[in-house]
Amino acid sequence: MQNLLKLQKQLVPDLLNDMERRYTILRSIRLTEPVGRRSLASMLDMTERVLRSEVELLKSLHLINFQKAGMHLTTNGRQLLTGLEDVMKDISGIHEIEKQVCSVLGIAETIIVPGDSDKLSLIKNEIGKACARQLERLLDEKNIIAVTGGSTMASVAEALADVDVMGKELLFVPARGGVGVKVSDQANSICAAMAENAGGNHRILYVPDEVSDVLRSTLLQEPSIQEVLSLIESADIVMHGIGEAMKMAERRNTGEEGMNKLKKGHAVGEAFGYYFNCEGKVVHKVSTIGLQLEELPQFKHVIAAAGGNSKAKAIRSYMKNAPKSTILVTDEGAAMEILKGE
Template sequence: MYTLIELQKKLLPDMLSVMQKRFQILRSIHFMEPVGRRTLAQVLGFSERVLRSEVEFLNEQKLITIKTNGMSVSEQGLSVLEGLSGMMREISGINEMEEKLKELLNLQEVVIVPGDSDETPWVKQELGRACAKRMKKRLVGKNTIAVAGGSTMAAVADMISADFIGDSDTVFVPARGGIGEDVKNEANSVCAKMAENTGAKHRVLYVPDQVSKEVYQSFIKEPIIKEVLHLIKNADMVLHGIGDANVMAKRRNTKEEDMKLITNGHAVGEAFGYYFNEAGQVVHKVPTVGLQLQDLQKIKHVIAVAGGSSKAKAIKACMKSATKSTVLITDEGAATKMIGY
């Protein structure tokens, strides 16, 4: 038996394409509001003429409001977005892609959000929102959540609010030290933002991400650092992003001899200071203070968040070393490339 969506695809394909286009426009207005028509046309890649007619239709249906400072989605429009979201995932084939990617990567769950964060900046917010939703489902009783740094983790922090932790007793800890990038994206800052947004507690780990073996041994003897490291390694949940190997190596100001190992090893992805080639093999490891790859084996919930078609190889490579309990949250752009559509 055909589902209703399958029947509509066969008999009314034009109607479905129009619905998808209007849903995309409405969703984009919601994430960018208030937004002008010209800006929206540029983001979506539509001509202003095409967008004008669609905007007029949405306005006539009272799904948006138009003011001098731009367009916004009305309450009725929000209801339509919420009501159609599940159907649009089925129409676009995202549900099927999730199952294929879960099987391909041998993971507990794969969540795909529509769009490509390389092309549309607000898709990263959707990745953050999807992560927050999965986190909330897994919070029971007392929880320690270890969080890595990065712009994607910062987007997750922006998407969680006071109702996130509910009755649970939650503390956020940085998964590792800083790497000298933008301070607001370092793990300590992301943890502080999550704690601030939820009313939870957090701990800090003010040590460099990369240290020599001698300095590392000195650090871990300090009582405060030792206590935080114990919390990190015994976390109930870990949140982390995935980086492009070359981008991360340059950001770390990697030494020339180490850069050769990364380049000659054909590394494509990075997570927790480990550089992976396409086969998922570790070709270089940065000495870091904090969570190590082997620590993930005993952590109940691991959520990896990364998107953008440019990161497809990096995500696929890093996920080959992931635990079966890992949940991957990615976007349509990366998922399409990983599956090979």
């Protein structure tokens, strides 16, 4: 494939340019549908005249439809877009970037979606879809999936409505207690959404993410909590996000002493209640109930998801502690920044 693409670039470069442009238009419509021509032209930095010509062609090919509310993809358009993803990664060089990121981070696999979720928040939905496809690929007949909270995992839950898990037995369990005040982004809510969208079951962990040592000892004696913790330990797949240190500390309502500790330790990344500096050193850990960082290597599959240029330092810092078998799902913005830091 690579050799063919190189030859095509030399012989008919306009063909590949047209292909990339139309793929970008289709993908942008999928991200924002229903969308009007003016809004789409502005998003793509393209004149309305050029965009009009392109979308008329795509309509004639039955790849998009026009409605009063705006343009949207047809079933054929969605199928074509999915089929083109790997080809477009070769054309744009993203496959090569994925290999470079794996080498820099020392992990098994990296999946990169085009774009930067810091610049376009809808790219986070693409990360969610990519995670859902990875999960679909890794599933056995019976599965326990441990899931953390966060907006990226919430995107994964939404995307699971579009994957094929027919005949699979799925049990989603929260890997952590609740963090922050936004209920929809907490692990319990996300597990419930994943179970509903994938036709599986879920369990609830009725504990806050951060607790005192005394309360932790008491809660660990509760049979219902012990049952969920046992399920977490038996999980086949772990799916989790990676946070920016100071933002996660704010979500946890960390006190002045803890914030000073993070600042003094130059913390940049967070996962599972552990805060890391740029070298990957743990500079602070909160007392939590649920999956612990040192337990990760025991799991068969670990999928980490985070995107956006601003998350690059957090990803790099965490990956110095991550299992080598980790699959990272990220976006182009984070990936390019990760490589810059090398």
